[in-house]
Amino acid sequence: MRERRIALLGVTGSIGRQALEVIDATPELTVCALASGSQPLDKLAAERGVEHVQVGGDLTDVLEASQPDVVLNAVVGFAGVRTTLWALEHGVALALANKESLVAAGELAVSAWKRGGGLLLPVDSEHSGVFQCLEGRARETIEAVVLTASGGPFRNHSRDDLESVSVAEALDHPTWSMGPKITIDSATLANKGLELIEAHFLFDLGYDRLDVVVHPSSIVHALVRFRDGAMLAHLGQPDMRIPISFALTYPERRATPVSTLDFSEALELAFEPADPERFPLLALAREAGERGGTYPCAFNAANEVAVAAFLEERIRFVDIAALVADALDRVDGAPAADLSELVGADEEARRLAAGRVATT
Secondary structure (H helix, E strand, O other), X not given: OOOEEEEEEOOOOHHHXXXXXXXXXXXXEEEEEEEEOOOOOHHHXXXXXXXXXXXXXXXXXXXXXXXXXXXXXXXXXXXXXXXXXXXXXXXXXXXXXXXXXXXXXXXXXHHHXXXXXXXXEEOOHHHHHHHHXXXXXXXXXXXXXXXXXXXXXXXXXXXXXXXXXXXXXXXXXXOOOOOXXXXXXXXXXXXXXXXXXXXXXXXXXXXHHEEEEXXXXXXXXXXXXXXXXXXXXXXXXXXXXXXXXXXXXXXXXXXXXXXXXXXXXXXOOOOEEOXXXXXHHHHHHHHHHHHOOOHHHHHHHHHXXXXXXXXOOOOOOOHHHHHHHHHHHHOOXXXXXXXXXXXXXXXXXXXXXXXXXXXX
């Protein structure tokens, strides 16, 4: 593998920090640019001799300046849209950990991807698993893709139990170590709803061919069902360094420090359906995706506002889904012709959700 210059966006987050571990363990990978939303990067840039650094603002500026071989987009939320579109439009390999940008800007992103002709590699463990199961498979042989969800900390809670859960309880994820926003999304299963929409755009599959099941141990990351009745599954430890390494070194598979599964020991792989009563955001995401236009953008925007309000203890856990449903009922949802219209749709959904927070 020849040297690859990586622009690491969102370096201070969980994915960004683990990406640095992967890069440090792979001599051919070097960091050519660092970016964060708000946290200072002077010390980190000095330690690594990185010239191109940006904190906040339009992160496409640091991409233009550094001209990377690979963009690792680990920015949280809608803020990652511009950099996703930049990489796709310019045909630069994109390692995508920012699922929200493809959800919110799906149609625009797919169009930019077709024009740019570059490589798009998902970093989410589920989508990375699907990508690997689908490699070299004829599209007409695929019957369905199944994404797995851990079920989060409230998998066994009743609807009444969820009325009083605390922020600390919601942040106590049983299998994954992630940032606060994505951890709350995992607890509500909004994260799996976002991944459902993302899978639609990544793999060009209708929503009738996308399923979600709860798999508490997070060992099976995804399954693909084929028309002959066979299924392929992607298994591995719940460690994000594996899909990060796969995306940054593709098509090679470099060694990681993550241990492999030991089948000589007892290993239980249990699956169960996702309960729509406890996880209404999953159904809302599917509905938004099926409606198309800017409804997925509105889902993402309202969810971001609601999650922030919950983390600040201004609303209850169960209010998150109610706020998102209210916003989806009131937005226009018309398709966005360009990024400015998409930004407008995002802002409108945020305004509606924020107004509902204020009266909750």
